[in-house]
Amino acid sequence: MKRTGIVLLIAVFCSALCWLPLSFAGPIDAFKGEKGIVKISGGTAHIPVMKEAARRIMTANPDIQITIAGGGSGVGIKQVGEGLVDIGNSGRKPTDDEIKRFNLKLFMWALDGVALIVHPKNKVASLSKAQARDIFSGKIDNWKTLGGEDRKINLYTRDEASGTREVFWEKALGKGTIAKGANVVVSNGAMKSAVSQDPYAIGYVSVGHIDKTVAPVAFEGVVPAIETVVSGKYAVSRGLYSNTKGEPSHLTKKFLDYLFTDEGQKIVAASGFIAVK
Numbered sequence: 001m002k003r004t005g006i007v008l009l010i011a012v013f014c015s016a017l018c019w020l021p022l023s024f025a026g027p028i029d030a031f032k033g034e035k036g037i038v039k040i041s042g043g044t045a046h047i048p049v050m051k052e053a054a055r056r057i058m059t060a061n062p063d064i065q066i067t068i069a070g071g072g073s074g075v076g077i078k079q080v081g082e083g084l085v086d087i088g089n090s091g092r093k094p095t096d097d098e099i100k101r102f103n104l105k106l107f108m109w110a111l112d113g114v115a116l117i118v119h120p121k122n123k124v125a126s127l128s129k130a131q132a133r134d135i136f137s138g139k140i141d142n143w144k145t146l147g148g149e150d151r152k153i154n155l156y157t158r159d160e161a162s163g164t165r166e167v168f169w170e171k172a173l174g175k176g177t178i179a180k181g182a183n184v185v186v187s188n189g190a191m192k193s194a195v196s197q198d199p200y201a202i203g204y205v206s207v208g209h210i211d212k213t214v215a216p217v218a219f220e221g222v223v224p225a226i227e228t229v230v231s232g233k234y235a236v237s238r239g240l241y242s243n244t245k246g247e248p249s250h251l252t253k254k255f256l257d258y259l260f261t262d263e264g265q266k267i268v269a270a271s272g273f274i275a276v277k
Contacts, residue, residue, distance in 0.1 A: 027263045032060075034254065042089030043076055044186075045112060045163075046242070047068060073091050080244060091166075094241070103245055105248065109268060110274060112239075115207050115210060117195050117210065117216055118195065123147065124148045125217060129173075129219070138179035153200060154202070159184050188209045
């Protein structure tokens with residue numbers, strides 16, 4: 001009986017070992033045996049997530065190449081619509097006209113907020129919607145009016161192709177005017193860098209890009225943060241989209257599917273955004 005029991009135990013153990021690799025199969029295994037190129041462009045807020053996902057995939061399978069460029073949401077939508085890239089990222093939902101004209105398929109894999117930021121030494125920590133609108137229109141042009149130093153306000157904004165600008169303009173400024181004299185920067189990273197080096201600056205970035213080099217400004221009494229975006233208290237929020245022209249091709253679909261896996265959503269959260277699942 002002892003011999004029979006030992007043989008049975010060994011058989012069960014071997015059977016378990018046979019199943020063990022399946023138990024530890026991860027989302028990255030979906031890319032085994034694949035070859036090809038995935039070209040991505042568009043929104044700059046997306047780049048940290050895109051780069052980390054691409055790094056993991058290409059490390060697991062060197063036969064896959066993933067190229068990532070910025071340019072802003074408008075550029076991403078236009079380039080994917082014209083077939084220049086496989087994925088066009090946008091920090092705003094494409095318009096009905098864009099969706100129809102380019103036959104776009106939308107994949108929203110994160111939520112984000114757009115926050116007003118100033119230099120860390122700036123004493124102005126809170127603004128109302130009316131004040132923000134007056135600042136960016138040029139009606140209020142001195143920090144003293146807002147309780148700060150008697151110095152001119154230096155405005156920083158994004159170009160018109162930017163989804164970050166679009167959301168900020170619509171939800172924070174109520175589609176108000178942005179002064180023509182505002183300094184235009186090309187990305188969230190460039191905005192953060194500019195404001196961090198200018199004590200009298202004001203600009204706006206994705207909440208996921210805020211760090212100690214800049215100071216977030218409360219808007220309508222609510223501090224921009226992941227928690228306040230999730231709760232819905234912070235109103236200047238948006239989805240982060242990856243868009244394709246028609247149904248995505250085989251490898252492109254696998255890349256997009258990866259963003260929605262638990263592993264992909266952990267990358268989203270680690271990059272300062274809000275996971276959607």
